[in-house]
Amino acid sequence: MNPGGKLSPDLRAAMLGSAPALVGVGAFSAVINILALTGSVYMLQIYDRVLPSQSVPTLVGFTIGMLGLYAVYGLLDFVRLRLLVRIGNRLHKTLQQQVFALSLSLPLLGGQNASRLQPLRDLDQLRAFLSGLGPTVIFDAPWIPFYLLVIYLLHPSLGLLATSGAIVVVLLTVIAEILGRGPAARASETLVSQRNLADSGRRNAEVVRAMGLSGRLAGRWSEINHAYLAHQERLSDIVGATGSLSRALRMALQSSVLGLGAYLVIGGEASPGVIIASSILLGRSLAPVDAALANWRGFVSFRQSYSQLTAALAAFGSRGELMQLPRPEAMLKVEDLTIAPPGQQKPTVTNVSFHLSCGAGMAIVGPSGSGKTTLVRALVGVWQPLRGMVRLDEASLDQWGHEQLGAYVGYLPQDVELFDGTVADNISRFGGAGDAKGVLAAARAAGVDKMIMRLPDGFQTRVGEGGAALSSGQRQLVGLARALYGDPFLVVLDEPNSNLDVDGDAALAGAILAVRRRGGIVIVVAHRPSALTNIDSVLVMANGTLHSFGSREEVLANVIRPFPSTAARSASAVPMQKGISGHA
Structure with a gap:
């Protein structure tokens, strides 16, 4: 994420300061993903034990247990989101003064190129991403193999089908990342140029009005905006195409799992509950991919902001503590x-x-x-x-x-x-x-x-x-x-x-x-x-x-x-x- 390979000590310290809270988020994510098996286990018991026995007390017991586990699931998910909000705010509070000072110094250190660096905006983008649903994808993604393994334990054939489909869906996500990186970077650059021109026009409003420059500046702004919209369209087309293909493949995959499960039940190789349980597990295993596609713009913005802020802090950041010198007088x-x-x-x-x-x-x-x-x-x-x-x-x-x-x-x-x-x-x-x-x-x-x-x-x-x-x-x-x-x-x-x-x-x-x-x-x-x-x-x-x-x-x-x-x-x-x- 840092092209230069050099991480600012201040950013490193701020990230390390959030490490204990991130460990807590990881622990909550582990319990949440285990509790996510509740639906599959419940349906498996309904089809394999309740329906054959026609036992209402058994149904009531399983239902009460299911509701209790989902209540714990919701509480832990709420706590996890609150932790993420506080992690984002803590990072922002830790770096806000230094980043503001950096934003004031950049025009004096970086010259004209400094106008393309927006450290305050980058810090806000980091806080917004960390405070949202984006990080949950990072903590939930490692559990995809766990769900696929559970499907494999239900039946090897179902596990192989689910694994093959999951690999294809993940590859589509990777392809979207590779193809969208260039348009996203160019869109970000043109957006900065657009904002700089608008800010310059506001600062010089008197000259613009007195010398009749409104139309010409508007035309120049329109040219930049046209380029920005073109890059945004390109990015949206890439993300939209891969997202649509991924959703279609995912629905086809879930239906295929249901069909394969029915075939196995007919052949006596699986119980009826396996059909529903495997479908629910497959949906849960691909949920991080769905979340990643839904928050794709957030991921792209986070990566760009993190890279730019890291580079700016490393190049122009604090020089550390300097010794206090006496007042000059000679x-x-x-x-x-x-x-x-x-x-x-x-x-x-x-x-x-x-x-x-x-x-x-x-x-x-x-x-x-x-x-x-x-x-x-x-x-x-x-x-x-x-x-x-x-x-x-x-x-x-x-x-x-x-x-x-x-x-x-x-x-x-x-x-x-x-x-x-x-x-x-x-x-x-x-x-x-x-x-x-x-x-x-x-x-x-x-x-x-x-x-x-x-x-x-x-x-x-x-x-x-x-x-x-x-x-x-x-x-x-x-x-x-x-x-x-x-x-x-x-x-x-x-x-x-x-x-x-x-x-x-x-x-x-x-x-x-x-x-x-x-x-x-x-x-x-x-x-x-x-x-x-x-x-x-x-x-x-x-x-x-x-x-x-x-x-x-x-x-x-x-x-x-x-x-x-x-x-x-x-x-x-x-x-x-x-x-x-x-x-x-």
Whole structure:
């Protein structure tokens, strides 16, 4: 089930944690399958003992015993299903936090291919399958030979006929699995593409409406949906054909067993009860096959989800416990940093090196496409470098756990995304309502406290999905307050004034100065000159390389002329000021 042959330790631990309960399910299944002989034994006694003796008390005794055994059968089957529901829920609860964290990290680790991985959906699929009737097939299937053996004990000829028919029915099921595997995989892939396109359209609803893209996107969605339906039809045809053939063969087989039993009774080789008992036993022996065909889509979905979740957890899962490192307080060092977008090997930023001491403020400037945003994504640990290192106080970023590093880093991306919750929730990074002082301090540092208090419910105002209740400028200021929350050592702001007015620019300049005064490091990606207030050094990016780096006055004097072309990649850096160094 795991093509790569590597099982995630977390998934293995979760499965092993369910082992005792699965053993219990297996034990209940064993008793249930033995009790399933009740009908055959009852009919055998009716035909062989009750009818010849015409004894009503014997009939009543056998009937009471039969009803009691079936009551136990029903109770055990109910308990077995309850156990399976709890096994599915336990697996889900054990893995839910890690899988959710994985789903958040996949776009940053797997690039475009990550959109085809749906770990949360896969986990839900595992839980749904384990909580249903599908697993009972796995526990009941090993009992098929037992029922065939009982039929063989009734008469060898009946056993041979039943065994031959059962083999054919099982082979049909295997053929359905082999033929349906390809269409099922392709249907799953096209379904993911279909959902991704629909989600993308919803996220960009304004652009779609304003630019008249609805019809074109609908046409593209229809093409993907047509392919999905074609694969589904192919899968349904395969499963339907094998299922119909299996049912027809099974009914013919049961009738043949009845006919052969009658022939044996006529010849004096068997008693009349054998006819009915063997037919009931044959139906019971093939019940797991019926259940497998009825739950075929569940089996296919479970196999795909298990394989995909295993691969995702093994490739991108937890790195294990990392040692807690002290809060950084001295420097940021970048060493020969080469970066490519997630999932790609062609770098977009190459061989960038610089050093900043505590209290430094640096601006990153350069033309569009020069690699500024790519660089800052690596500085905060969002994108992993192909080569080189980013260090805080000599410790590379991969030595920090994400949660611990996040407490020491403040990041404001170009596109500010707020989460559905209150303003206080977003500023505190959903750390709870217990740190009102910290939330207020961050809002004051960003110069947004008065604006927030003018909102309908102040800090308890719900911002809506994506911050829809706020304007672009308000979202950017709330995002700035979130970046400053907890007094992080490294604050990285990517075009923080793109939606700000004059008052917002002043608040931004004050926030930058405050971070520097308390010994933090501020890095600002800037296109507007107002963002360079209270900045003492500038790094110029061009064509994915560090073009120059030094004091603000020196660097800006040198880049008044147009930014260099590819031929200028080897340009040497401007001499550094005290506490600042760098090279290309």
